[in-house]
Amino acid sequence: FKILVLPGDGIGPEIIKEAVKVLKALGEKKGITFNFQYGLIGGAAIDETGVPLPEETVELGKQSDAILLGAVGGPKWDNLPPEIRPELGGLLKIRKVFDLYANLRPVMFFPELKNASPLKPEIIEGVDILMVRELTGGLYFGEKKRFTTEQGEQAVIDTLIYTEKEVERVVRLGFELAQKRRGKLTLVDKANVLESSRFWREITEEIKKEYPDVELSYMYVDNCAMQLIRNPRQFDVIVTENMFGDILTDEGAVLAGSIGLLPSASLNGKFGLYEPIHGSAPDIAGQNKANPLATILSAGMMLRYSLDCPEEALLIEKAVKAVLQKGYRTGDILEPGTALVTCEEMGDL
Amino acid sequence: FKILVLPGDGIGPEIIKEAVKVLKALGEKKGITFNFQYGLIGGAAIDETGVPLPEETVELGKQSDAILLGAVGGPKWDNLPPEIRPELGGLLKIRKVFDLYANLRPVMFFPELKNASPLKPEIIEGVDILMVRELTGGLYFGEKKRFTTEQGEQAVIDTLIYTEKEVERVVRLGFELAQKRRGKLTLVDKANVLESSRFWREITEEIKKEYPDVELSYMYVDNCAMQLIRNPRQFDVIVTENMFGDILTDEGAVLAGSIGLLPSASLNGKFGLYEPIHGSAPDIAGQNKANPLATILSAGMMLRYSLDCPEEALLIEKAVKAVLQKGYRTGDILEPGTALVTCEEMGDL
Numbered sequence: 091f092k093i094l095v096l097p098g099d100g101i102g103p104e105i106i107k108e109a110v111k112v113l114k115a116l117g118e119k120k121g122i123t124f125n126f127q128y129g130l131i132g133g134a135a136i137d138e139t140g141v142p143l144p145e146e147t148v149e150l151g152k153q154s155d156a157i158l159l160g161a162v163g164g165p166k167w168d169n170l171p172p173e174i175r176p177e178l179g180g181l182l183k184i185r186k187v188f189d190l191y192a193n194l195r196p197v198m199f200f201p202e203l204k205n206a207s208p209l210k211p212e213i214i215e216g217v218d219i220l221m222v223r224e225l226t227g228g229l230y231f232g233e234k235k236r237f238t239t240e241q242g243e244q245a246v247i248d249t250l251i252y253t254e255k256e257v258e259r260v261v262r263l264g265f266e267l268a269q270k271r272r273g274k275l276t277l278v279d280k281a282n283v284l285e286s287s288r289f290w291r292e293i294t295e296e297i298k299k300e301y302p303d304v305e306l307s308y309m310y311v312d313n314c315a316m317q318l319i320r321n322p323r324q325f326d327v328i329v330t331e332n333m334f335g336d337i338l339t340d341e342g343a344v345l346a347g348s349i350g351l352l353p354s355a356s357l358n359g360k361f362g363l364y365e366p367i368h369g370s371a372p373d374i375a376g377q378n379k380a381n382p383l384a385t386i387l388s389a390g391m392m393l394r395y396s397l398d399c400p401e402e403a404l405l406i407e408k409a410v411k412a413v414l415q416k417g418y419r420t421g422d423i424l425e426p427g428t429a430l431v432t433c434e435e436m437g438d439l
Numbered sequence: 440f441k442i443l444v445l446p447g448d449g450i451g452p453e454i455i456k457e458a459v460k461v462l463k464a465l466g467e468k469k470g471i472t473f474n475f476q477y478g479l480i481g482g483a484a485i486d487e488t489g490v491p492l493p494e495e496t497v498e499l500g501k502q503s504d505a506i507l508l509g510a511v512g513g514p515k516w517d518n519l520p521p522e523i524r525p526e527l528g529g530l531l532k533i534r535k536v537f538d539l540y541a542n543l544r545p546v547m548f549f550p551e552l553k554n555a556s557p558l559k560p561e562i563i564e565g566v567d568i569l570m571v572r573e574l575t576g577g578l579y580f581g582e583k584k585r586f587t588t589e590q591g592e593q594a595v596i597d598t599l600i601y602t603e604k605e606v607e608r609v610v611r612l613g614f615e616l617a618q619k620r621r622g623k624l625t626l627v628d629k630a631n632v633l634e635s636s637r638f639w640r641e642i643t644e645e646i647k648k649e650y651p652d653v654e655l656s657y658m659y660v661d662n663c664a665m666q667l668i669r670n671p672r673q674f675d676v677i678v679t680e681n682m683f684g685d686i687l688t689d690e691g692a693v694l695a696g697s698i699g700l701l702p703s704a705s706l707n708g709k710f711g712l713y714e715p716i717h718g719s720a721p722d723i724a725g726q727n728k729a730n731p732l733a734t735i736l737s738a739g740m741m742l743r744y745s746l747d748c749p750e751e752a753l754l755i756e757k758a759v760k761a762v763l764q765k766g767y768r769t770g771d772i773l774e775p776g777t778a779l780v781t782c783e784e785m786g787d788l
């Protein structure tokens with residue numbers, strides 16, 4: 091398999107190194123050849139080439155089966171104009187260039203980390219949600235402009251726009267993922283206020299006929315923000331538009347108290363970009379302290395969704411579980427009775 | 440004081456009755472005369488007049504010092520077209536008609552209810568946030584339309600629109616409220632993606648010069664959705680646009696585990712509409728089971744923000760605390776060792 095590796099900024103290079111280490115070890119054991127190519131993105135790319143997403147990175151991506159990304163951004167580039175900052179010019183642009191329309195974020199409860207959750211154990215135990223966020227449409231990519239009103243006032247517009255196909259493909263993926271899990275899909279929207287939400291519902295009503303075995307329900311986004319905290323076990327697969335997904339996936343991520351463990355996939359069919367959901371953590375960069383598990387688990391998702399190696403994905407997941415059970419922890423999830431290890435040691439383990 | 444009382448639907452009439460009872464008792468004790476006028480809104484108004492917000496209700500509101508509302512909506516009216524449903528045609532319309540641009544929602548920790556919170560006690564103890572949500576602009580009220588793309592695809596648009604004045608007045612209120620509290624204001628937005636957020640920041644940067652004693656910070660909405668769960672004590676006053684506010688205030692509301700206790704104010708200067716943040720709970724309507732405390736505390740907010748009676752507001756808040764301390768509970772907050780009372784009994788207490 092050809093994998094484009096994009097270490098990025100901050101702790102990106104350290105955590106990526108451990109994920110590549112794990113993939114190599116797995117490859118040797120299972121007779122899989124990974125061909126890793128390295129590219130630039132984010133601040134690292136700005137420093138070297140002047141832009142956060144060089145054309146060369148895009149070209150390398152096109153020749154690859156999947157992309158594995160560390161993290162982008164940091165204070166050094168925060169005062170650049172937004173369009174050429176690592177986040178917008180790098181992350182958002184690579185999503186758009188590769189049309190990575192579906193962002194998958196599992197919210198998993200790790201029994202070994204139950205003390206790390208801000209929620210009471212009886213609420214968080216057994217939670218297993220797959221959130222699917224639409225990633226290339228909506229307010230993020232609609233027209234934005236300043237204008238002057240008839241009364242001479244300054245004003246601003248952002249546009250939330252969706253086409254039929256954009257909605258259809260991500261909702262369909264939601265149904266398919268639900269079919270492979272516990273068969274429950276929740277479409278989260280604000281259909282009592284937004285026309286775009288009503289559009290999503292109409293399309294979803296059509297698609298649902300093809301998936302009679304999936305139990306579909308609708309939930310308003312404000313209610314979902316509550317339900318995720320009150321009773322997260324009620325959810326199986328959640329599908330939602332870009333902006334709502336941005337907020338809800340981050341809310342979901344802290345429920346389990348283990349943000350350093352949560353992976354993500356951004357897919358366009360089988361092609362995908364895989365990255366931990368946490369950021370570049372500039373404050374601990376270069377100190378061999380970061381938690382590489384989310385990146386390692388992202389490599390696991392890559393095996394499952396892009397490389398058709400579900401068994402190998404499982405091996406990675408089991409390895410992570412085993413290491414946690416044995417009590418090894420990086421600093422972010424350390425607690426009394428567990429043993430502190432470095433980023434590198436965690437990768438070795 | 441002239442108060443327009445809008446009981447609305449579901450448990451609305453029951454909880455309103457108790458709040459009015461408390462105001463009357465307070466009036467007698469303190470020599471304040473409340474002149475209560477009753478009006479129709481929501482499903483109750485649809486049933487009687489065919490529309491969710493009759494002109495007469497608006498007229499009565501104009502003659503009043505403040506409006507006290509129960510709750511609107513219920514399954515009976517859920518299949519009407521959205522514009523004439525209780526929520527949109529009633530609640531959203533009354534906000535717009537009276538230009539109630541600032542929705543204030545305190546998120547308070549009640550020590551007596553700490554077991555009711557889904558969060559661990561060490562996270563939730565001492566939380567005291569005032570959320571200020573812009574209520575008459577943004578995606579809720581911008582142009583919405585369906586159209587066909589050049590490729591012949593169906594598509595949809597919602598528009599997020601803000602003018603200078605709309606932003607200024609609510610941000611200014613945020614600063615003023617922060618000044619009267621712990622002096623911290625957080626503007627929540629998505630300035631790394633939305634032009635409207637950058638517009639909000641520019642205006643906020645101007646206003647902040649007038650409030651040198653307030654410590655202003657910015658936070659992205661996705662991060663705020665996390666921080667509210669991880670470390671809610673960091674917040675004092677939060678100000679944000681309509682849609683983000685809808686999501687974050689509901690998230691905030693469940694943190695304390697006492698949604699039946701949380702009041703709200705929707706203000707335009709001194710004039711305001713006061714209502715509990717919970718809904719009309721049709722499943723328990725008419726059974727004398729509902730928790731009237733959020734409505735009673737909303738009457739308290741009314742005394743503070745519209746009627747210039749801060750001491751009387753405090754009396755109501757103290758009474759609620761005292762009753763909880765004595766162990767009286769409605770069903771929603773009942774726990775071992777406390778005594779179950781009806782809605783009416785709670786009002787009497």
Ligand SMILES: CC(C)[C@H](C(=O)O)[C@@H](O)C(=O)O
Nearest residue numbers: 177178181182336631632661
């Ligand atoms: C950095 C930012 C533009 C991005 C987003 O909002 O999509 C991030 O928050 C994410 O969720 O991946």
Ligand SMILES: CC(C)[C@H](C(=O)O)[C@@H](O)C(=O)O
Nearest residue numbers: 282283312526527530531685
């Ligand atoms: C009923 C609905 C339109 C309303 C809103 O979204 O504003 C409600 O959720 C609220 O927060 O008051």
